[in-house]
Amino acid sequence: MTTVAPSDTFSIGGDLPVHRLGYGAMQLPGPGVWGEPADPDNARRVVRAAVDQGVDFVDTADSYGPVVSERIIAEALHPYPEGLVIATKAGLTRQGPGIWTPVGRPAYLKQQVELSLRTLRLERIDLIQLHRIDAEVPLADQLGAFKELQQEGKVRHIGVSEVSVAELEEARSIVDVVSVQNLYNLTNRQSQDVLDHATEHGIGFIPWFPIATGDLAAPDSPVADIARELDATPSQVALAWLLHTSPVVLPIPGTKSVEHLTENLGAARLRLSDEDMARLDALA
16 A cells, blocks of 8 residues: 655655655654563554555664664564665664763764664665764764765765754765754744755755644644645644645654554645645744
């Protein structure tokens, strides 16, 4: 069963075409993105359902669990179907549930990429992203570690996460940055300038927390009226708004439920009019 609109694609780095609505695997581990899920079989079932329904872009990180998310993806999908792009991240360490500490020492980043290759059962990572810039380490050293791995054939493309326009430009002076992953959704547009910059330069923009769960997914949310008019759900409208905002946007909604997964992916078929977009734009 395919629910993702087949024509709505973006080519990461110019050579990795993916459907623009992907799947984010942050919710697969336990509470606080820590430890094992309560139902590992269900976690694997959700990942398989995403691919069965047309998703070919899966985003994860070594720190989700840690390791748990990457392992579940490999258990669920390996050997991987042709055309599946798995993006992961390195640069955040974990000391407990909900605790995230940047570490950007080159030796550490290289180690984590090697471990991700082993956990994901890959020979090359299609997209490695610097999860956070470590203020204690020169950015050239952090991205330089990824560049060396790229030269060794272990990394295909490099991205960054939670950066300003200035930091993105600095990163682009060091390596070829093909993606940026920042917090961005219908009600939180603090990264609008970064999205505008990415759009101008054809850089993939991966908005994390794309639905703003609890704010936009509720029946009485600001988008509920528009959703009812379109015979859609608030979550679908929020995701469709992202897809209509810029052709470089690659939302990666995550979920532990096959039902919610199917609902989210239905957003790819939702078409918003200029009037719909204007009303939604005004909600910021």
